[in-house]
Amino acid sequence: MAVRPIVDLLQLSPDFVRDPYPVYARLRADGPVHHVRAPDGEELWLVVGHEACRTAFTDPRLSRAWMQSGDIGQIVNTDQDQPALAHMLMSDPPDHTRLRRLVAREFTPRRIEALAPRIQQITDELLDTMLAAPERRGDLIASFAFPLPMTVICELLGVPGMDREAFRRWSNEMVARSSPEAEGLAYQETTEYLRELIVAKRSSPGEDLLSAMIHAVDEGGDRLSPNELIGMSVLLLIAGHETTVNLLGNGLRALFAHPAQLAALRADPGLLDGAIEEMLRYDGPVEACTDRLALQDVGMGGTVIPAGSTVLIVMADADRDPARFDDPDRFDIRRDARGHIAFGHGLHYCLGAPLARLEGRIALRTLLERCPDLAMDADEAQLPWVPGLLIRGVRELPVRW
Template identity: 50%
Template structure:
């Protein structure tokens, strides 16, 4: 692995600071050994996130320039691999089912699940907040949203974990997870066609079948339907787990900010934005491919080459944020890019924000003596460039 990239896994914020100071974009070898352009400064990252000359569709990659994880078509036809007009069509269709009303209706269920999880661990005095709280909360919420039966949820968590950080020495695990998820979603969609429920997947199926009956040109294909369900589950679980875990760690290592939030719970909404900026779950935006030779920050990126936009670096850029390495729950003008920008802005952002706010509020109210149970330097993050999340978070209360 490129030493520059390896350093970003072990010391992301120090590494990005050095890269920002040196140049606006760097050509490095990515984790797969292929060259990528890494963009690090806030204005360049923000502009590139909305630049139509940077495509998500892998068809725009130069031959031999990209080696991504191979998904079957029924899971690969999702918004993370699409550009307009297909992206516009799919996003418009899924927005009909992913409504603010549906998200607001999840407020009470999220609170209930959080309290149930805390009830379970409270008598123990100690817990791993990733395994016991940050992970089961979003998997329960996203499965409720999609209408996934309770008896399948533990499998979903195992499958998703196998894809978040696949073991390079055991590639069969990730392949088995993909096969299992595809089989499950295919079967679940067929069951919900005959027995629909009050859930997002049933709504998406209704949109798909209504269009099919009318033979509309903007119809949702069966592969696109299955891929949407997969993306909603995967992204809705992974990002929220890491956002909650990273937020708790930030509070437990910044006593004055923890005290401020305890004293003024109304800070929580702004606090969630600061947690996302300070140590967000996705250090990089989804890879993009240059449709043509283009300049980013004065550096020319050739057509077909891969571009990685460093959200984590942009969110710590001192040219954009005052004292960016300081956690400040009262920070004003927090235009962070943790959830994206432009047409690819995270569709599930409102849900992730609400889950994180409710999870932190319940945790701090229930456990006034919450503290790390190991020294912070002993905590381990997932050894990957694409996700910023803790493997475990031992606490006592």
């Protein structure tokens, strides 16, 4: 099998962070696996193409068990025994199976749908505040797309409102660090805060998810350990808002860039569910999966990924693969976008996907109903993008109404 030379993504396109899709398409045309240098200088391996990505997601040789099988410092600036990483997304079966079973009961379709009235209330209150601005313009991320899912997940978990801005700062560092030092501090502060909160919840449990996780016991008597409670809380807090923030931000950018599609959606709200799936496919909130570890030499598509390598599965490219979707670079809210892997694939498929879809549906419907003249108020080329290959989205989205 071939040993591929390293490819510098920024050399292929200086505009890679804003628009990576042409680069991924160029790589895909040359094969499903590539050794690359990311914009931050990290060397890793990318898997591209719909079929190859789906296969990689289910390959047991590509592990998430960094704490047991690898050096966590290869991907995160923190200690090997960091409690904030003791969660199901950092594990393989059987540990993953056990951890997911202990929390999945709190994410049943019935429980998620029961949140709809509260999500609607939060949506209305945020828009009341946003639309009261006399200048009739503002940042949609700061005023709406971020506080909506952050409020929902914090209320669901039982995190006091006064701490939510701190969690946003910590989350930003964990998914797209500004520096290794800031990332390490975020993990440390998050762990310290949650450890104290869990102690308080043990003595005074509420109706929230964190209280339920503390006292959850399965049929065999198994329960989450103290470190696992911290880790699962971190995972739910971060995944519980980052996906929705960027589903809304990316989806609205796509609508603004395609006025005919926006007009069609306004004219027929029945298109909303399909529109959300197309937003997820066309420009989803997660560009590539969380880092996988090659447990051994892995042969894929005629190329060998060496044991110990960091591997990313590029969902953003999988969902633009013409072998799976006709004319994939066209944004079409009437398209049958089923089969996209914006929420992952296999055993690590996003547990919170139904919640993100519900929040997206309520938020977009209400926003379009209440803001008939909503439009972007900036040049897209000048928008500040979230760095890194994990989260796909903008930090700010100036709009006018």
